[in-house]
Amino acid sequence: MDFQTWFEATIAHEGGFVFDPDDKGGATNFGITQSSYSEFKNRKVTVDEIQNMGLEQAKEFYQNLFATLGLNAIPSSCQRGYSDAVVNLGKGGASKVIQMATNTKLRPTNSDDWIDVDGIIGSGSRQAIQEAKLNFWDFYAELGIWYANLILKGCGFGNPRTEQNKFARGWYKRLLENFFQDRLDEMSSQELEQILVRKKNAESEA
Numbered sequence: 001m002d003f004q005t006w007f008e009a010t011i012a013h014e015g016g017f018v019f020d021p022d023d024k025g026g027a028t029n030f031g032i033t034q035s036s037y038s039e040f041k042n043r044k045v046t047v048d049e050i051q052n053m054g055l056e057q058a059k060e061f062y063q064n065l066f067a068t069l070g071l072n073a074i075p076s077s078c079q080r081g082y083s084d085a086v087v088n089l090g091k092g093g094a095s096k097v098i099q100m101a102t103n104t105k106l107r108p109t110n111s112d113d114w115i116d117v118d119g120i121i122g123s124g125s126r127q128a129i130q131e132a133k134l135n136f137w138d139f140y141a142e143l144g145i146w147y148a149n150l151i152l153k154g155c156g157f158g159n160p161r162t163e164q165n166k167f168a169r170g171w172y173k174r175l176l177e178n179f180f181q182d183r184l185d186e187m188s189s190q191e192l193e194q195i196l197v198r199k200k201n202a203e204s205e206a
Contacts, residue, residue: 001079003066007059009080010087013174017051022163027051030058031087040064073126074098077135077186081178085143088174092119093146099125101142102132136182140175147171 014031025033027050037053038045040061065086074082078098085094096119103114106128115128132138150164184192 001071001083003063006066006083007062010062010084011055011058013084013177014087017053019047019051022166029053030055032058032061036090037061070121073121073129075129075134077182078139080182081136081139081143081175084174084178088171089146095119095121095125097142097146098129098134098139100145101134101138102128104142105132105134105138136179136186140179143175144172147175 010031017027017029019027023033025035027034027047029050030053032050032053034045034047034050037050066083068091069083069086071079071083082094082098085097088094089097096117098121099115099117099119102125103111103117107113115124121129147168151161151168153159153161187195
């Protein structure tokens with residue numbers, strides 16, 4: 001994955017300036033939170049700075065972030081989902097998702113042997129990730145559970161939900177957009193032709 005492709009996809013996912021009191025990152029623009037931009041600048045930035053951020057400033061931030069993604073440790077099939085999750089969840093959050101995806105694929109019912117879900121991709125995590133032979137199906141399944149964990153209170157489906165619930169549809173829409181792009185990349189031209197034939201037949205019968 002090259003930077004420009006990733007950057008353009010990230011900007012397409014992200015909206016403009018938002019300052020939602022329930023967003024834990026603070027004011028956001030181009031998907032860049034006030035807290036993450038403050039860390040990048042090594043000082044506390046103001047809401048006005050976030051609101052007035054231009055595309056070139058955003059690109060500078062994302063160039064720095066892209067250089068720190070550590071994609072060499074991430075299976076190629078998972079790189080789109082993982083790198084986008086870094087923007088959405090932070091690097092620690094995205095790394096926890098791939099660590100848990102590794103655990104639940106290798107040892108779904110034996111948590112005693114799980115690797116630590118600490119958000120740090122060290123040598124133990126890299127070895128386990130390689131052993132698990134993760135693909136994007138594995139990653140997105142676990143990412144969906146991450147989102148559900150932010151939203152649900154307890155295990156009852158009908159229970160009241162957290163304030164994060166209002167972001168749920170946007171999160172899952174983003175997940176599915178990335179999933180379908182990965183699925184398209186995985187398909188052969190023959191599979192795509194078969195899908196188009198089925199779609200044409202369905203439209204002609206409608």
